[in-house]
Amino acid sequence: MKTAVVGGGAAGFFLAVNLKEMMPEMEVVIFERSSRVLAKVEVSGGGRCNCTNSFEDVTDLSSVYPRGHRLMKRLMNVFDHRDAYEWFERHGVPLITQEDRCVFPKAQDSHAVIDCFLSLSRRYGVKICTGTPVSDIAQLADFDFVAVTTGGSPRAEGLRWLAALGHEIESPVPSLFTFNIEDAALRGLMGTVVEAEVKLAGTKFSAAGPLLMTHWGMSGPAILKLSSYGARFLAESGYRASLVVNWLQRSEEEARAILNEAVRREPGKLVASHAVGALTQRLWTYLTERALGSDVRRWGELNRKEMNRLVTTLTGDVYSISGRGKYKDEFVTAGGIALQGVNPSTLESRHRPGLYFAGEVLDVDGVTGGFNFQAAWTTAYTVARSIASVGLEVLGRDLH
Numbered sequence: 001m002k003t004a005v006v007g008g009g010a011a012g013f014f015l016a017v018n019l020k021e022m023m024p025e026m027e028v029v030i031f032e033r034s035s036r037v038l039a040k041v042e043v044s045g046g047g048r049c050n051c052t053n054s055f056e057d058v059t060d061l062s063s064v065y066p067r068g069h070r071l072m073k074r075l076m077n078v079f080d081h082r083d084a085y086e087w088f089e090r091h092g093v094p095l096i097t098q099e100d101r102c103v104f105p106k107a108q109d110s111h112a113v114i115d116c117f118l119s120l121s122r123r124y125g126v127k128i129c130t131g132t133p134v135s136d137i138a139q140l141a142d143f144d145f146v147a148v149t150t151g152g153s154p155r156a157e158g159l160r161w162l163a164a165l166g167h168e169i170e171s172p173v174p175s176l177f178t179f180n181i182e183d184a185a186l187r188g189l190m191g192t193v194v195e196a197e198v199k200l201a202g203t204k205f206s207a208a209g210p211l212l213m214t215h216w217g218m219s220g221p222a223i224l225k226l227s228s229y230g231a232r233f234l235a236e237s238g239y240r241a242s243l244v245v246n247w248l249q250r251s252e253e254e255a256r257a258i259l260n261e262a263v264r265r266e267p268g269k270l271v272a273s274h275a276v277g278a279l280t281q282r283l284w285t286y287l288t289e290r291a292l293g294s295d296v297r298r299w300g301e302l303n304r305k306e307m308n309r310l311v312t313t314l315t316g317d318v319y320s321i322s323g324r325g326k327y328k329d330e331f332v333t334a335g336g337i338a339l340q341g342v343n344p345s346t347l348e349s350r351h352r353p354g355l356y357f358a359g360e361v362l363d364v365d366g367v368t369g370g371f372n373f374q375a376a377w378t379t380a381y382t383v384a385r386s387i388a389s390v391g392l393e394v395l396g397r398d399l400h
Contacts, residue, residue: 008032011359068364152333181217267300
């Protein structure tokens, strides 16, 4: 029996080696469009490969999987983050969990994962065909099973051959990106990091976490998560929207109390030289000038109107997003094969028996932090198990 794996990325290799472990006699061939395999794995996580997450702080999968959380909840009963952790360690890739719950190879090098996949592929006799694009199911007529693991397609045209089989395609749009903001003073804060809450004005999309000022605008986990939550809204808005920043992560009432305490304790000190909360002095100076102008003011001199402006700036500061930047460590696409077109237990196509999907080609994507790789491992393992189960049934054997 033969299985074609279309896509030489993380999900493709994980599927291939697991399928060979479950059913050694299965012939498995990986078809990769480019001349290299696992290129995305190599650069992920800053070259360290954020394999998964401990999920310790995750109480609802919808918070980390904006699209596909119900499917992930079902499939993680079969193969979850704990299984992924154990799988890598059992196959010679020791892992370590960081304080932020992200899981990396102890080697802090993505090649630990790449070498593992390539070594297992050689050991199990997986054939790898690079520079071999697949654009028609007829190219794979000699195979009993086909698993599509091509990753996110930046354009719907890349999924046309699957649409021709009856699959509905959710329009692909970028996810996990930074924001361009045309504010010279803000860009002057490049390198400054602060814990903050951010949201897209007029929507329910919000996120919290480290916020990084860059030479093009804003980045950091808070922005990346927000871009994931609002990926389709931002695409439809032409990446023009209003960003609201709560620099203190406090309510207006709480912020006012903090400022009133500064007035009481330091009435004679300059407002711009007395940072509050966890804000750096550099950021505080920028924010006070944004709220009060360049006038030299002392805490005891603030009038009601000035206090209100300062409270508003600290808790509801508004910036105009003028476009999206690229997040070089991630290349995530929202959209792909609509989930109603696949069996939620096996990930087999409802339109074409023997055709399966795994990884980002499905309309499943996560926020930054190892969640997209976990989706790749979970869906790939599910497909490997599904194919092996059918194959062994044909041979009259059980999958243990």
